[in-house]
Amino acid sequence: MNPVPHPAGDDTMILFSNINKWYGDYQALADVNAEVKKGEVVVVCGPSGSGKSTLIRTVNRLEEVKSGQLLFDGHDIHAPMSSAALNKLRSRIGFVFQSFNLFPHLSVLENIMLSPMRVLSVKRTDAKARAAQLLERVGLSNKAGAYPAQLSGGQQQRVAIARALAMEPPAMLFDEPTSALDPEMVGEVLSVMRSLASDGMTMMCVTHEMNFAREVADRVWFMDAGRILEKADPETFFGSPQHPRAQRFLSDLRAH
Amino acid sequence: MNPVPHPAGDDTMILFSNINKWYGDYQALADVNAEVKKGEVVVVCGPSGSGKSTLIRTVNRLEEVKSGQLLFDGHDIHAPMSSAALNKLRSRIGFVFQSFNLFPHLSVLENIMLSPMRVLSVKRTDAKARAAQLLERVGLSNKAGAYPAQLSGGQQQRVAIARALAMEPPAMLFDEPTSALDPEMVGEVLSVMRSLASDGMTMMCVTHEMNFAREVADRVWFMDAGRILEKADPETFFGSPQHPRAQRFLSDLRAH
Amino acid sequence: DQWSDISQRKELRCGTFADVPPFAAPDPKTREMVGHDVDLCHALAKELGLTAKVTPLSVEARVPEVKLGRVDVTVANLAYTKSRGEQIQFSDPYYVAKEMLAVKASDPGTAKADFKGKRLSSTKGSTSELSIKMNGSEPVTFQDTGSAFMAVQQNKSVGMVANTMTITKLVNQSKTEGVALKMIREPMVLQPIGVGMKKDEPALLAKVNGALYALEKSGELDRIWAKWLGPNTEYKMVREEKVMPLADLKFELLP
Amino acid sequence: MKDFDLLAILLKPEFSAMLWHGLQETLKIAAGSWLLAMAMAVVLLVVRLTPNRLAERVVAGYVSYHRNVPTLVQLMLWYFGIFSLLPDALQGWLSVHNAETILSIVALGLCQAAYFSEDMRSGLRSIPPGQAEAARALGHGYIGSMRHVMLPQAIRNAVPALVNHSVSLFKNSSLAMAIGVAELTHAVKEIESQSFRTFEAYGMATVLYLVCSLLIMAVGGWLSRRYRIVGAR
Amino acid sequence: MFSVYDILRDNWLLLLVGQYPSGPLGGIVATLILSVLGIVLAFPLSVLLALARLSPWRLLRWPATVLVYVVRGVPLLMVILWVYFLVPILIGRDVSGFTTMLCTLVIYEGAYLSEVVRAGIQALPKGQTEAARALGHSHLGTMWFVILPQALYNMLPSMLSQFISTIKETTLGYVINVQELTFAANQINNQLLTKPFQVFFILAMTYYVVCFSLTQLAQWLERRVAHKRLGSASVKTSEDGVSLPPPVVVNP
Numbered sequence A, B: 001m002n003p004v005p006h007p008a009g010d011d012t013m014i015l016f017s018n019i020n021k022w023y024g025d026y027q028a029l030a031d032v033n034a035e036v037k038k039g040e041v042v043v044v045c046g047p048s049g050s051g052k053s054t055l056i057r058t059v060n061r062l063e064e065v066k067s068g069q070l071l072f073d074g075h076d077i078h079a080p081m082s083s084a085a086l087n088k089l090r091s092r093i094g095f096v097f098q099s100f101n102l103f104p105h106l107s108v109l110e111n112i113m114l115s116p117m118r119v120l121s122v123k124r125t126d127a128k129a130r131a132a133q134l135l136e137r138v139g140l141s142n143k144a145g146a147y148p149a150q151l152s153g154g155q156q157q158r159v160a161i162a163r164a165l166a167m168e169p170p171a172m173l174f175d176e177p178t179s180a181l182d183p184e185m186v187g188e189v190l191s192v193m194r195s196l197a198s199d200g201m202t203m204m205c206v207t208h209e210m211n212f213a214r215e216v217a218d219r220v221w222f223m224d225a226g227r228i229l230e231k232a233d234p235e236t237f238f239g240s241p242q243h244p245r246a247q248r249f250l251s252d253l254r255a256h
Numbered sequence C: 001d002q003w004s005d006i007s008q009r010k011e012l013r014c015g016t017f018a019d020v021p022p023f024a025a026p027d028p029k030t031r032e033m034v035g036h037d038v039d040l041c042h043a044l045a046k047e048l049g050l051t052a053k054v055t056p057l058s059v060e061a062r063v064p065e066v067k068l069g070r071v072d073v074t075v076a077n078l079a080y081t082k083s084r085g086e087q088i089q090f091s092d093p094y095y096v097a098k099e100m101l102a103v104k105a106s107d108p109g110t111a112k113a114d115f116k117g118k119r120l121s122s123t124k125g126s127t128s129e130l131s132i133k134m135n136g137s138e139p140v141t142f143q144d145t146g147s148a149f150m151a152v153q154q155n156k157s158v159g160m161v162a163n164t165m166t167i168t169k170l171v172n173q174s175k176t177e178g179v180a181l182k183m184i185r186e187p188m189v190l191q192p193i194g195v196g197m198k199k200d201e202p203a204l205l206a207k208v209n210g211a212l213y214a215l216e217k218s219g220e221l222d223r224i225w226a227k228w229l230g231p232n233t234e235y236k237m238v239r240e241e242k243v244m245p246l247a248d249l250k251f252e253l254l255p
Numbered sequence D: 001m002k003d004f005d006l007l008a009i010l011l012k013p014e015f016s017a018m019l020w021h022g023l024q025e026t027l028k029i030a031a032g033s034w035l036l037a038m039a040m041a042v043v044l045l046v047v048r049l050t051p052n053r054l055a056e057r058v059v060a061g062y063v064s065y066h067r068n069v070p071t072l073v074q075l076m077l078w079y080f081g082i083f084s085l086l087p088d089a090l091q092g093w094l095s096v097h098n099a100e101t102i103l104s105i106v107a108l109g110l111c112q113a114a115y116f117s118e119d120m121r122s123g124l125r126s127i128p129p130g131q132a133e134a135a136r137a138l139g140h141g142y143i144g145s146m147r148h149v150m151l152p153q154a155i156r157n158a159v160p161a162l163v164n165h166s167v168s169l170f171k172n173s174s175l176a177m178a179i180g181v182a183e184l185t186h187a188v189k190e191i192e193s194q195s196f197r198t199f200e201a202y203g204m205a206t207v208l209y210l211v212c213s214l215l216i217m218a219v220g221g222w223l224s225r226r227y228r229i230v231g232a233r
Numbered sequence E: 001m002f003s004v005y006d007i008l009r010d011n012w013l014l015l016l017v018g019q020y021p022s023g024p025l026g027g028i029v030a031t032l033i034l035s036v037l038g039i040v041l042a043f044p045l046s047v048l049l050a051l052a053r054l055s056p057w058r059l060l061r062w063p064a065t066v067l068v069y070v071v072r073g074v075p076l077l078m079v080i081l082w083v084y085f086l087v088p089i090l091i092g093r094d095v096s097g098f099t100t101m102l103c104t105l106v107i108y109e110g111a112y113l114s115e116v117v118r119a120g121i122q123a124l125p126k127g128q129t130e131a132a133r134a135l136g137h138s139h140l141g142t143m144w145f146v147i148l149p150q151a152l153y154n155m156l157p158s159m160l161s162q163f164i165s166t167i168k169e170t171t172l173g174y175v176i177n178v179q180e181l182t183f184a185a186n187q188i189n190n191q192l193l194t195k196p197f198q199v200f201f202i203l204a205m206t207y208y209v210v211c212f213s214l215t216q217l218a219q220w221l222e223r224r225v226a227h228k229r230l231g232s233a234s235v236k237t238s239e240d241g242v243s244l245p246p247p248v249v250v251n252p
């Protein structure tokens, strides 16, 4: 659990080195090398099936890799380790799912309190205070006692973000956080993410919301067929994409 | 089963006279009068819930009507008759469903051969030859041995069309044949329908594909609230719709 | 050992039939177990300075239940056989019972040999069943005597075998309800009846035997007999044997 | 378990004969009641599918009775109760022809028919309505669409449940012991009470039962693989 | 049928409580006590078995799987005989028929119920496990705080049907002299001797009434759970007879 020596500088939050991932004999990630710096917001985009979800899920080891090294805040995530150690690491990586995955049997407040109490052994009163504060932050103070099924999709996703934040992670990962939402709810979730970014949170975010990428991202990664084909700042990426695949992707998007 | 005397001319394929249809106390079709001529392609359009499916399903009596007369190729479909007679009539009306409804336990070839063999008592070898020919026509010769679950939606729908054609129906009915398909597969199904139309098949087709309607249809019927509000050739309908409801419908469509 | 367990808990767990009158069956009015064996249990317990806890058992469970120690003694018209003797130990027999055959009154047969190869019903795991086999007949066995009786009534078997008392009672009952039966005079087998106990418990055996002889001496055994089986009952039976060692018996023991 | 000695049972001709006859009787009851149950289940299903309220009620009552009354009690009711109501001639005939076995086949078969028919019905109900519509639109009659479209799918859907209930049926054959059928459980109890080799006797029976049950499950697994709808997940 | 009434009038108490208080508690009360105790004790066992079967460790998975298959493959009667024979040897003390039957039911129902629990766990969306793991919960923590509370709630109706199965299975206690309802009916039958149909008809109807009411309860519970799962937000629409919307939490 001690930071291992690695070539990344002190300002590196996530470092992918030569990551390869296979599903059976399908290669889902091929030689991925990339870096997310502390405080940076990275948006990952690319066509369906290009490996975006796979990539982001390797960061907290929801997917195992075949080879390569992945450092998160100095820790080698895919090194052999006890499951207790892995759980400890995971608790420090915020992850937000496309389908929210709130716990339907717990109220909103309990959803947020559960993991701090059970994983980090935070005292109930402290967990509750912190949860209330986070609900405030995502604008849902009045829903503390509600159950997930009573909330709209956008509200659920904001609770999911609060739940992840409750573990005080140094970085947050988002896997298409708005694509299960009705259009009118996308905005509320993006604005929470925007405020997170402006508070300096390190974020890695798979999304098709190109406006968000343009405004908020520090870097855009474009993936296809398991490879990151282009890494650029948003201006360059949206203005003059280099890779022909990226050019086609962007023109397809605009055709809609 | 003999053609009954009726006011339609010899060139009428389908004739709706004063058709009324109720679901409980909801009137799904109100006084529908319309005619599909032999060799004509009619596209039925209208907002959701307007009764398009209901209308087309009355043609092969998948829905019973409350009153009115419906002639198909000279036969009074809704007259009291033995179920054997009804089955005989139905076997001569090609019907293609939105959700394909292929028989999942039969291979593609068997799907096409089943009804000719079992309903029309065609010999196995003949049925097989005809099925192969139809598969050729819809461009799926190489999938004869495949099972429905192994095909994409577009392929399944093309098989469904071939299955209906195998009964050599004088007319084909389509109920939103492309709306369960991913966008990239819509084209392949429409092109099969286009070729059918150009071969002179009589077709009645519920669809939201306005380009198809514009190019292929001889007549467009616009429905709302169980009534056919407008019948026009596509140029007139798309160029200068008469009914305010149709105008609104078309402008909504274009806003997309 | 078991005797010290028993004397410690001051209770004699006594297995009886569950519903074989007149030995042990619930009284329909009071729902209490009553019968010859029930009284004998109480008498034995009293003699030993204990109270009796009567536990009804199915016919075939009588041996395994004492063997496994779930009851201390079985007082359930339990006949000595050599193979049972290998499993459990017996007190000295307190009378000699006969297994009798009852058939429909209309049946032409008169001797047990006439029923060779025929279906005869009995309770499962009883010496009745054994005697049917020894007679070369085909046993149809049930959980209880009532079912065996009904089997005859319903033509499922030609006749049934049980001890004299049960047969007497059932033959009498058949006169008023159902199809009349008759008892074949010739007994199927003779068998000594004793109290069953777990093997290798000499102290218990001595105590039980002692109590039996004492009850014999005080006339208690005769009184219980008279109450349930004697001349004033429908069975009209006379108690011919006293408690005596097995070795004194004059007939061949069952295998 | 001082000395575990299977041969003490197997080598003794009378014991091995009892075991063999017990197994035969068990298989006879299981097979007989399975056939009866299947036939009856089809009848129940057909009756239930006719659009007749009364017929439907009757079948629903039949199913409800057999599912809410313990199988053992049904067996007793047949053997002790209903038998007593039969005419003498029939009673006599049954007795000569092994009434215990016949009645246990009847009781177990009729009982399991309720389960089988429900399995088939839910197999039928889980077919999307579009299938029947497609068959009708192509001109198939009721019988034809049942035979070529609905039933092939319904049976496939029902196979797992039917297999589970077939195993149940097989296991329930042991209840026939309670009415005096000399099937496998009866036989080993007998052997046990004569040989007092409890462990060996029960062990034998357990293994025999287990092997048969696993065999039924394996056949069921094979059937559903063999007839799996190709491509379905 | 007049005699049915007579039999009931003369013997209702025996059918209800057996020979209690002059004998052991029996009749339908014993049946119910046995079933309730059986299912209540089988429940924790079934959860443990289900967890073992879903556990990543082969050492837990294998024995649990074997137990479940043995129970599924062997008649209840055989299990009863084994317990009757083995338990006294194992615990070195004799046990009553009631206890024997109870042990049997716990093992038997535990195995069957574990299949229900397992199915309930596996039916939950994978996202629930993933979310919990992503938050740092361990395998057991995930099960305990996230998966089991949902799975067990969803399983309530199945558990009630298991309870009905258990009631039906207690009848086999009759074979080892457990004085439950079937035993009482047989006692009555042996007294009357000439009314077997009436006696067993009463017996069957008694079971039917008890189990049928519970079946209805299970169906009601099933509808309720289905409702609850969709959340109160969507309950309104479903009451309008419009088809139910899909559950809010969908599998990715």
Ligand SMILES: Nc1ncnc2c1ncn2[C@@H]1O[C@H](COP(=O)(O)OP(=O)(O)OP(=O)(O)O)[C@@H](O)[C@H]1O
Binding pocket: A023, A024, A026, A028, A046, A047, A048, A049, A050, A051, A052, A053, A054, A055
């Ligand atoms: N569990 C799996 N087993 C096998 N193949 C998988 C599995 N998960 C994903 N894949 C394949 O890996 C590839 C990458 O999948 P991934 O979900 O990462 O794509 P994505 O970029 O997130 O796509 P989308 O935009 O549709 O979410 C796809 O081709 C997919 O079919």
Ligand SMILES: Nc1ncnc2c1ncn2[C@@H]1O[C@H](COP(=O)(O)OP(=O)(O)OP(=O)(O)O)[C@@H](O)[C@H]1O
Binding pocket: B023, B024, B026, B028, B046, B047, B048, B049, B050, B051, B052, B053, B054, B055
């Ligand atoms: N089986 C039914 N019972 C009651 N109402 C029905 C039934 N089927 C259809 N309806 C109602 O009849 C009306 C017409 O339905 P229909 O399916 O014909 O519409 P549609 O024009 O095909 O719509 P869509 O474009 O959504 O397919 C709708 O209001 C619908 O709710």
Ligand SMILES: NC(=[NH2+])NCCC[C@H](N)C(=O)O
Binding pocket: D168, D169, D171, D172, E076, E108, E109, E112, E113, E162, E165, E166, E169
């Ligand atoms: N929960 C249960 N025990 N399920 C019932 C399966 C076995 C049961 N004895 C039967 O055959 O019906």
Ligand SMILES: [Mg+2]
Binding pocket: A052, A053, A054, A176
């Ligand atoms: Mg993805």
Ligand SMILES: [Mg+2]
Binding pocket: B052, B053, B054, B176
């Ligand atoms: Mg429609």
